[in-house]
Amino acid sequence: MPYVNIRITREDATAEQKRALIAGVTELLQRTLGKNPATTVVTIDEVELDNWGIGGLPVREHRAALAAKDAPR
Amino acid sequence: MPYVNIRITREDATAEQKRALIAGVTELLQRTLGKNPATTVVTIDEVELDNWGIGGLPVREHRAALAAKDAPR
Amino acid sequence: MPYVNIRITREDATAEQKRALIAGVTELLQRTLGKNPATTVVTIDEVELDNWGIGGLPVREHRAALAAKDAPR
Amino acid sequence: MPYVNIRITREDATAEQKRALIAGVTELLQRTLGKNPATTVVTIDEVELDNWGIGGLPVREHRAALAAKDAPR
């Protein structure tokens, strides 16, 4: 009877990939805790890049900052 | 002062139906727990069918599987 | 197949009241949108008073401020 | 390592405003609780006006009712 909410940035995840997430999480809950797959609900929220922050920055800027830091000088 | 989040699959719920959900939940909380309607907040999330899983399957496939099982032979 | 999360302050809601919330929300979704009660999931989160804010104040202070304002002089 | 979810009505918040929310919340958690900005995640959900209720009404109607009440006679 679990409920799982997966939140990711909206970046072209395919229906097939979402299908794999749903199947994988449901299987994990059955294997780990014996939860009944029939009543396991999974929702996936795809969040716009402008609406996701990490390190105090929108994710796009955060990635750009990481890339700049890792670049060879 | 309650906060209620209703998550449903995105399938053409009308503004009038959402209005009924908001009114109904708010009234239920007032009647059951004496909560003040003025500060009761309700949000409705409509989730794409590909992003909702049950029984380890995206909901569309889950429904098709149920329909096939129930069909007369 | 809806999922509903009800968040209220933790203030001695009884099992019977929570039962009424679960039944009422499930019935509302069936009546309004034709949702199947068998797969409607409802969770209730009871949040400590210190952890709930409104009007920029923890809810206890907010209530005290309202009460002071409404008191006869 | 905190996770913050900010839900607002969808009403033309700009990328710059969302940037300010992300920066501000992350800074607040660092200042108040010493939380590491590097692992603070913030998501912003913009909810359609029809899907947000307060006072038992969709927010647009709620605002119209407030405006009518405040109008001079």
Place this chain on the structure above:
Amino acid sequence: MPYVNIRITREDATAEQKRALIAGVTELLQRTLGKNPATTVVTIDEVELDNWGIGGLPVREHRAALAAKDAPR
């Protein structure tokens, strides 16, 4: 950078089982979508049985109803 929230009924899940959920979900997101495990956050909410409803009933009653139905006569 995903955020995953797993909600289950509070029924003696062990620290080891929760560890398996955290590891399993993180690995699934890496394998399926290439998400970086270092910034994948997982939270597990254990919800009291009285606070979890399905089929319009608190989960304990729902299970009792199912058991009665399945019992041999």
Place this chain on the structure above:
Amino acid sequence: MPYVNIRITREDATAEQKRALIAGVTELLQRTLGKNPATTVVTIDEVELDNWGIGGLPVREHRAALAAKDAPR
């Protein structure tokens, strides 16, 4: 009318610190987006350390791994 949910690990945050979070987030939403503090709701969820994962590990193990890595040899 915003709703903000702040999730942190349960580690002795004081009522005064939570008060500062509530005040700070409410003020941020007013300053950045002009949101009315009177109807801004903030909830704080304190999650047990065993129930919070990052980097594929429960947070306590994750911190221990980081500390070991950073330790002088």
